Structures are given as structure tokens and as C-alpha cells.
Amino acid sequence: MATKTYREALNDALREEMHRDQDVFIIGQDVGKFEGAYRVTQGLLSEFGPKRVKDAPISETAIVGAGIGAAMAGLRPVVEFMTINFTLVAMDQIVNHAAKIRYMFGGQVSVPLVMRTPGGGGQQLTAQHSQNLEHWFAHVPGLKVVAPVSPADAKGLLKMAIRDPDPVFVLENLALYNTKGEVPDEDYEIPLGSADVKREGKDISIFAHSRMVNVALRAAERLEDEEGISAEVVDLRSLRPLDTETILNSVRKTNRAMTVEEGWATFGVGGEIVSLLMDQAFDDLDAPVKRVGGEEVPMPYSKPLERAAIPSVDRVYDVALQVLA
Amino acid sequence: MATTTENKQQLLDNYRMMVLIRHFEERAAQLYTQAHIGGYCHLNIGEEATVVGALSTLGPKDIVFTAYRDHGHALALGSDPGAVMAELCGKATGVSKGRGGSMHLFDLEHRLYGGYGIVGGHLPLAVGAALAIQYREEDGVVMCIFGEGATNIGAFHEAMNMAKVYHLPVLFFCANNQYAMGSMPEEDSAVPEMWMKACAYDMAAERIDGMDFFSVREATRRAVERMRETREPMFLEAFTYRFRGHSMADAGRYRSQDEVREWQRRDPIQLLGRRLEEDGILDTRTREDIEKAVDEEVERATRFALESPSPETDDLYQYVYTEEDE
Ligand SMILES: Cc1ncc(C[n+]2csc(CCOP(=O)(O)OP(=O)(O)O)c2C)c(N)n1
Numbered sequence: 001m002a003t004k005t006y007r008e009a010l011n012d013a014l015r016e017e018m019h020r021d022q023d024v025f026i027i028g029q030d031v032g033k034f035e036g037a038y039r040v041t042q043g044l045l046s047e048f049g050p051k052r053v054k055d056a057p058i059s060e061t062a063i064v065g066a067g068i069g070a071a072m073a074g075l076r077p078v079v080e081f082m083t084i085n086f087t088l089v090a091m092d093q094i095v096n097h098a099a100k101i102r103y104m105f106g107g108q109v110s111v112p113l114v115m116r117t118p119g120g121g122g123q124q125l126t127a128q129h130s131q132n133l134e135h136w137f138a139h140v141p142g143l144k145v146v147a148p149v150s151p152a153d154a155k156g157l158l159k160m161a162i163r164d165p166d167p168v169f170v171l172e173n174l175a176l177y178n179t180k181g182e183v184p185d186e187d188y189e190i191p192l193g194s195a196d197v198k199r200e201g202k203d204i205s206i207f208a209h210s211r212m213v214n215v216a217l218r219a220a221e222r223l224e225d226e227e228g229i230s231a232e233v234v235d236l237r238s239l240r241p242l243d244t245e246t247i248l249n250s251v252r253k254t255n256r257a258m259t260v261e262e263g264w265a266t267f268g269v270g271g272e273i274v275s276l277l278m279d280q281a282f283d284d285l286d287a288p289v290k291r292v293g294g295e296e297v298p299m300p301y302s303k304p305l306e307r308a309a310i311p312s313v314d315r316v317y318d319v320a321l322q323v324l325a
Numbered sequence: 326m327a328t329t330t331e332n333k334q335q336l337l338d339n340y341r342m343m344v345l346i347r348h349f350e351e352r353a354a355q356l357y358t359q360a361h362i363g364g365y366c367h368l369n370i371g372e373e374a375t376v377v378g379a380l381s382t383l384g385p386k387d388i389v390f391t392a393y394r395d396h397g398h399a400l401a402l403g404s405d406p407g408a409v410m411a412e413l414c415g416k417a418t419g420v421s422k423g424r425g426g427s428m429h430l431f432d433l434e435h436r437l438y439g440g441y442g443i444v445g446g447h448l449p450l451a452v453g454a455a456l457a458i459q460y461r462e463e464d465g466v467v468m469c470i471f472g473e474g475a476t477n478i479g480a481f482h483e484a485m486n487m488a489k490v491y492h493l494p495v496l497f498f499c500a501n502n503q504y505a506m507g508s509m510p511e512e513d514s515a516v517p518e519m520w521m522k523a524c525a526y527d528m529a530a531e532r533i534d535g536m537d538f539f540s541v542r543e544a545t546r547r548a549v550e551r552m553r554e555t556r557e558p559m560f561l562e563a564f565t566y567r568f569r570g571h572s573m574a575d576a577g578r579y580r581s582q583d584e585v586r587e588w589q590r591r592d593p594i595q596l597l598g599r600r601l602e603e604d605g606i607l608d609t610r611t612r613e614d615i616e617k618a619v620d621e622e623v624e625r626a627t628r629f630a631l632e633s634p635s636p637e638t639d640d641l642y643q644y645v646y647t648e649e650d651e
Contacts, residue, residue, distance in 0.1 A: 059486065069449065072450065105429060106419070
């Protein structure tokens with residue numbers, strides 16, 4: 001085990017996979033000379049050269065489209081979007097092409113493509129640069145979506161995404177890049193589609209993904225310390241496929257549940273979990289399930305306003321108490 | 326002239342392919358009105374010279390991307406007409422196993438990397454396929470076919486720029502049939518001729534007569550040969566005309582019948598036929614034999630399509646993701 005930042009863990013995953021497989025290459029804006037807008041690709045250009053770390057023009061459509069075409073022709077492209085907000089100009093390539101090609105061509109070709117990008121707010125980057133849109137991709141059959149919170153998960157899931165034969169969207173988070181955690185030294189596998197119980201508990205299940213897992217964990221500690229409540233925190237880790245078994249097992253144990261997501265809850269991830277619970281765990285529930293999401297406004301700039309817009313430990317704590325009331 | 330140095334059999338094959346596409350499309354139109362074919366159905370009728378002229382220059386390592394007007398491209402690349410017709414009819418035996426239909430033909434064996442339904446959406450993919458060729462230091466080229474309307478969408482410009490910046494062997498082949506549904510270039514394009522847009526990306530570009538098989542074939546051959554050396558993208562604009570509606574659902578009220586008839590006087594199949602007759606390669610007898618053989622082939626394809634089973638509904642989820650056992 002070694003202590004690594006989330007950024008270093010991602011960087012290690014890329015480096016190791018590029019050594020393992022000559023067909024893996026990185027393409028994105030400023031991934032090479034600039035070493036990545038958030039320095040995830042640091043050192044890779046000098047190690048692997050410009051053929052395998054390709055700087056691209058500001059052309060998100062062409063970048064991810066070229067990734068799709070190269071993947072169809074047998075390469076293993078890792079596309080970096082500077083932030084998730086810029087995927088919007090490339091939505092056609094992702095949704096109409098990457099997700100559809102295998103199916104609409106009768107399985108003749110796969111698209112082993114990785115798209116990685118950070119989402120999230122809290123950096124005063126304001127309305128156009130602070131969004132959480134990962135569930136848009138999770139909505140689409142043909143795509144897979146993972147959202148790691150710990151450095152170990154980030155490394156493991158990115159590696160699995162690169163080895164996967166289908167298009168995988170890897171959600172990172174701006175506020176996680178500098179966070180630290182233990183990362184195993186040896187190669188390890190985290191199957192795509194596996195949730196992880198980050199904290200065991202018996203009174204309530206809190207479902208979250210990406211950075212909100214850390215928020216949920218802190219809320220769980222407070223619930224324990226201040227109220228003697230034992231909260232279980234389930235890190236979804238993967239939005240598509242969704243690990244329904246782990247989710248249901250947790251609720252069958254705790255009989256109460258809530259969801260937390262950084263993005264707007266309306267039509268979001270929490271709604272999906274609630275629907276699953278209605279359908280398959282209705283009799284196990286002792287109370288209505290509640291959702292916590294970001295306030296439904298474009299992200300404001302002012303620090304106090306921004307703080308108020310993002311789900312906080314206090315908010316998760318309060319809603320948990322409501323579910324338990 | 327070109328024909329004197331040509332392999333006669335090759336030219337007869339090209340002619341035969343254009344006739345096959347014409348008859349195939351006419352049969353597809355009938356099947357559409359009889360509701361054997363559903364959805365959108367875009368025909369290549371009138372544009373056969375652009376299809377066969379361009380694709381007949383490619384080699385076995387080259388890759389083709391095209392738009393939804395793709396029946397002719399699949400046939401010209403060697404796809405089995407029965408499997409193409411079966412795809413149009415949504416059958417399990419179709420080239421895309423009944424998942425794609427008319428707009429989404431794909432045939433890996435014949436290097437057809439798909440027909441796509443979002444205008445301009447396949448251009449970035451073609452750039453990516455060329456990137457893979459460059460990455461592996463292979464010697465193929467990618468031909469990317471699209472209409473003049475597609476030159477107005479952002480993906481076109483991003484793909485052109487990227488192909489040039491990365492020095493990728495993509496032949497951007499614009500089949501300018503003068504109408505994007507009902508819009509003409511003078512109405513929707515800042516420049517009236519599409520090759521001009523290639524100048525902004527420092528690409529060698531040429532406009533050619535898309536009704537004349539030889540014009541298309543020679544220009545494309547030159548371009549492909551040059552690209553095999555330079556490994557740089559190029560641009561061709563074939564000026565052509567579609568004789569039928571945009572799709573089977575188009576009544577064509579945006580243009581006059583006189584205009585259509587005027588262009589039909591330059592029917593690409595008749596033009597090539599006449600040339601081949603003048604050069605003593607084709608005579609009435611051979612032409613009738615070709616027509617007859619092609620009719621039979623289209624009938625066989627149609628019968629195969631109609632008699633083929635639909636995909637099993639139990640297999641609805643097949644091909645969404647790659648299965649371990651595939
Ligand atoms: C992005 C997008 N917008 C609109 C359409 C609807 N549409 C289908 S074909 C077409 C016209 C395209 O014309 P052109 O590129 O010249 O090709 P042609 O059909 O003439 O072969 C339009 C507008 C579409 N398929 N995709």
C-alpha cells in the first residue's frame with residue numbers, strides 16, 4: 001500500500017495501462033505539453049511521446065468522434081474532456097454514435113472507448129463550469145458510467161474502463177484530485193457495476209457516488225457521535241450498470257434509506273434508486289426514502305451562495321434524521 | 326481517352342454495378358410503398374456515378390464511412406444484395422442483423438464502417454479510423470462520404486481541421502446533389518461551391534462532374550494515389566443530382582419537374598453506357614444481358630429478404646454491450 005492522491009492514482013492507472021497495451025493512447029485538449037488542465041496526464045507525454053499522448057484542437061466533437069472511430073478500428077483511446085461541462089458540445093458523438101454503433105450495426109464492431117472528465121462544483125467556477133451531468137450518460141443504453149471517490153477506486157475503475165470492450169464514461173471530481181488514500185501496489189480489479197459499502201451500519205442506508213460519498217461519510221460520523229445512529233454508506237461507484245443487489249441488501253438490513261448526489265436531484269440518480277426500492281424493497285422500508293441533491297439553480301459565483309447550493313454534511317445529517325423520525 | 330487504356334471487363338463491371346444499384350433502389354422503392362421497408366429510405370438514384378466511380382478506386386485495406394444514403398455504397402463495396410435488402414426489410418439476415426435498417430448498413434468484411442443518420446456525425450469517426458491507420462503505420466486510406474448539406478454543421482469543420490492538423494489520410498468526398506432536403510447551397514451555404522470550404526483547412530480540393538463516371542473515377546483515383554504517398558487529407562466535390570425525393574417520404578415540391586427532367590438527360594448510367602458503346606465495349610446485346618442478370622439478382626435479393634425471418638424478440642438486448650462469448 002502507498003498513500004496517493006486521487007490525481008496520482010489516475011495518473012498511475014493511465015501509465016500502467018499504456019505500458020501494458022500499446023493500443024492505449026490519450027487524446028484531449030492540453031493533455032500533452034500542458035500536462036492536463038488538472039494535471040492528471042502529468043509526465044505522460046515525456047514518457048510516451050506525442051503519438052500516444054495527443055494534444056487536440058478545441059474540438060470536443062472531433063476529439064471524442066476520433067476516439068470512437070479509432071476504437072472501431074481496434075485502438076483503445078482514452079479521451080479526456082477538460083470538464084464534464086464541455087461534453088455538452090459533443091453529446092451527439094457520445095449518445096448517437098458511441099452508444100449506438102455496436103447495436104445498430106448488429107454487433108459487428110465494438111467501441112472500446114474511455115471518456116474521462118471531472119464534474120462537480122465548489123471551486124467558484126460558476127454556472128457553466130460546475131455541473132454534475134453524469135446521470136445524463138447513465139440514462140443511455142450502450143454506455144457505462146463509473147464515478148469513483150477514493151484514489152484506490154479511481155485507479156482500479158479507470159484501469160477496468162480501459163480494458164472494457166465498450167464505451168465507459170469515467171466521472172472524476174474537481175474537489176477530489178488532491179484527496180489522499182491508500183492504493184494497493186499490486187494490480188487489482190474492480191468490476192464495473194459493483195457498488196461498495198464504505199461504512200457499515202444498521203439504522204439507515206445512505207446511497208451516494210463520487211464526492212458525495214465523503215460528505216455522506218462525515219454525516220454518518222456525526223449521526224453516530226451525536227445521536228448514536230448507525231448509518232451505512234453505500235458508494236454506488238457505478239451508475240450504469242447499477243449494482244442493484246448491494247443496494248437492496250443494504251436496505252433489507254437497515255429498512256431506511258436516503259440518497260445524496262451533488263447534482264440536481266430532479267430526474268436524477270436518487271430518483272433511480274428510489275424507484276428501485278419501490279419496486280423491489282417496498283415491504284422492507286419503514287419510512288419514505290428521501291433525496292438530497294444540489295439546489296436547483298445555476299451554480300452561483302459568490303462563495304456563500306455557492307456553498308448553499310451544494311449538498312453539505314449538515315443537510316445530509318438533517319435529512320437522515322427526518323428519515324429516522 | 327480513358328477507355329482505351331482501360332480494362333474492358335473492369336468497365337463493364339462498373340457499368341453493371343451502376344445498373345444494379347439503380348434496379349436495387351427501384352425495387353427498394355416498391356418494397357417501401359408495399360410497407361416491407363419502414364422508417365426512412367434514401368435512394369442513390371441519379372448519384373450512381375459518384376458511388377461506383379469513387380468506391381471502385383479503393384483497395385482492400387481502405388475504409389469507408391458514409392451517411393444514410395448508403396445502399397449503393399454497400400453494394401459497390403461488395404456486400405451481398407440479399408443481405409442489404411434483408412436489412413432494409415429489418416430481417417435477421419440483414420447486414421446489420423435487422424438492428425440498423427436502411428440508414429445503418431455496416432459490413433466489416435467489405436470495409437464499410439457504417440451508414441450514419443446524424444448529418445455530419447460520421448466525419449469525426451472517419452478521422453479516428455484514419456488516426457488508427459496512422460498509429461499502426463498501415464497504408465490504407467479512409468473515404469468519408471457526405472452530402473453538401475453536411476458541410477454546414479460543426480462536426481464537418483472540426484473533422485476537417487483535425488484531419489489536417491494530424492495529417493491523416495481521409496478523403497472527404499462530398500456528393501453535392503444540390504439539395505439538403507429542400508435547401509440549396511445558395512440558400513444555406515456561405516459559399517456556393519463546397520470545395521471552397523476545404524481551402525480554409527489547407528486541403529487540396531477539386532470539383533468534378535458527378536454525373537460522369539470517368540470524371541469521378543479519375544479524380545478519385547488521383548486523390549487516393551496521392552494520399553497513399555502524402556498521407557494528407559484531401560477533398561472532392563462531385564456535382565450531381567438526385568432524381569428521387571430526399572427520402573421515400575418526400576413529395577419534392579421545392580423543385581420543378583422540368584428541372585428534374587433536365588438533369589435526367591444527363592443520367593449517369595446512360596452517359597457511361599453511351600461512352601462504352603462508342604468505345605466498342607458495350608453493345609445492345611451485352612446491355613440487355615446485363616439488365617436481365619441484374620434484374621434476376623435483385624429479384625433473388627428481394628426474395629431472400631422477404632423470406633428471411635425477423636430477429637427474435639428474445640434477442641432484443643443482443644449487441645447493446647459486448648458479450649464475453651462473442
Ligand atoms: C444533425 C441533423 N440535423 C438534421 C437532420 C435531418 N436531415 C436528414 S438528411 C438532411 C439533409 C442533408 O443533406 P445533405 O447533407 O446534402 O445530404 P443528402 O441527403 O442530400 O444526400 C437533413 C436536414 C439530421 N439527420 N441530422
